[in-house]
Amino acid sequence: MVSLVKMARVMVAGVVIAGLAAGPTHADTRQTPRSAPAPVPAPTVEGPVPGSVPGDPSSPDVKNTYPWLSTDVNLAARGYVEQEFYLSGAADAYDTTGRLLASDVPYRTRIIVRRPAHQATFNGTVLAEWQNVTAGYDLDALWSPDQITRAGYAWVGVSAQRVGVDQLRGWSPARYGTLDVTGGGRFTADELSYDIFSQAAKAVRARGGKAPLDRLKVDTVLAIGASQSAGRMTVYYDAVLPQIESVFDGFANIVGGAPTRVGAEPVFQVLSETDVRSPAHRADSDRFRHWEVAGAAHSGWTGQEYRRPLLTRDLGSAPAYTCDQPPFSRVPLSHVLAAAYDHLTRWVERGIAPPTAPPLRFNPDGTKVRDELGLAQGGIRLSQVAAPTALNNGDNSGESFCRLFGTHVPFDQARLKQLYRLRGLYIAAVAGSDAGNLRKGYLLPSDAAQNLKDATKVDVGRH
Incomplete structure (x- = not known):
């Protein structure tokens, strides 16, 4: 069955809104919408980035470095690989109300990919995580190796925000020194993050060549994000997504906020006991589902234990x-x-x-x-x-x-x-x-x- 989301994607018009000035001088696009959804461009992809075995992040040679928080799980034994890629292109800038501030702002960031090595063990779904930066660095908050590798998902962590990218640049200048998601310091409040996240989804749907998932055939891309990232995804869904091409099939907002808008793409909100402060919440519908888990914490023991040796190694x-x-x-x-x-x-x-x-x-x-x-x-x-x-x-x-x-x-x-x-x-x-x-x-x-x-x-x- 062809989903409503995928039908909507086919119907998206390839119309670019021209004549946009460089500064924040435009009318609120929620009140004056684009005449048609703006297409999401495919970014330039470089990689896999050399250097995959933990070595010296301060090395001046990228081949002697490794990805930040590279997993210590034996992925090869599970039929998985971990690779990192640079994404670059031109992104639109939005404020948190969805107002378009500028178009075609240059950026360069990275994604970290953990995927099945072969099509036969891939279930066809990509979990694209908006990496959380509350701690001051990119956090693989929703990378759950046992559950994800067992089911055959591909997991992709997207570095969309300035705090995370700035920490990467300082941690390994050789590996990450060229990254910038601020347009050269022009947009420091993550105004480019929404379009960068969209372009990352566009990149993971590609096949062959330098595609991040190599030759794996992708059927579904789910946007996932925890806590602050769920809040960012809420802004994306409510205020930005109505103006642009749909590149995600569904949204999983975890231990954080969820959209209020009713859209074509279904939204699944899962909250721990920590996150439930009152009995009030958005009602379930044919486009929204809400679960609450008794006894669970916003950040529990399993994630903490997984990250402890990695943070000891990297920090x-x-x-x-x-x-x-x-x-x-x-x-x-x-x-x-x-x-x-x-x-x-x-x-x-x-x-x-x-x-x-x-x-x-x-x-x-x-x-x-x-x-x-x-x-x-x-x-x-x-x-x-x-x-x-x-x-x-x-x-x-x-x-x-x-x-x-x-x-x-x-x-x-x-x-x-x-x-x-x-x-x-x-x-x-x-x-x-x-x-x-x-x-x-x-x-x-x-x-x-x-x-x-x-x-x-x-x-x-x-x-």
Whole structure:
């Protein structure tokens, strides 16, 4: 079945709006729209960039450098490759209201690609991540190697914002010194980021030659972004996308804001418990889906543990935090995201909308409903919450980013025996919870199998 999005792409008119001045002198394009959607140009692609094995980022020879936060996962064993490419071209500049400020501003950036080596293991979908820069550098916030490589997705990280690119330039001048997403300092508030993100999507659809995905045939490109990046994608969807060619088939806004506009491209918003501050949210529809995950944190244990050795390698040390509660919820939001990506792909390609999910529950005073263990009620309840061995929630406080980490406090043996009495009862509770989540579409079989394997290692008392 041909999706509405792809039908819309075919119908996009190839009309360029001419006569645009260089400065911010134009009328608000939301009030005075373009006469037709502006086509997204394909950027110039260079690469793969030499230097792929971690060496010396300060080397003056690019061949002796390597990509920032290059993964330490053995991709070859999974049939994957990691490569980096430079993208360059001319981008339009927009403010956060969608007002067109300037056209054809030169830029040069990079994308990092982790993809199947062969077509036979590629599922046809690209996850194009708007890389998060809240920490002051590009973060692979949604790179979840187990789930992504298992399913055969290609993942592409796009460096669209000034903060991330400036850090890259300083970290390795030989590799990244020529990058610039500000038009030579003219646009320092990421006004070019929206068009750069679009052009990256155009680049990954190409095949052969220097195409970032080589000869892989791409069926679907999903825009994904976490936290601040989800906010940027919201501006993109609400204010910029109505004026330009559609180059993304669907949008996954994760642990952050979501669009209010109803467009042709479906939007899937997934929030951790941390991100849900009130019961108010946009209602589900045939173009929008909203999920909330009990016990999960905005930035949980799995991502932190994955990045710790990489940040130690690339920055000399990984950040350490002193929070008011033991940090990093261990509820695996990545399990829910894996299911969400599959649903979003089917939604785009076959018109099959994802299942709905119950929201977290709130008391009349605006606080979350919690049980006697302190666990949030309602929402998607993975087995780590439904059959708990620890208090995992989305709340914390303290220095720096502590409020985003959630809490993890293991139960003592007395509490575990009180809850389960026998190890077999605990394992049955995990299996029963996962069976329900599989049936509802919130979990994939491989993650359920891993949960069961992990459950057999937990000491909950008599066997």
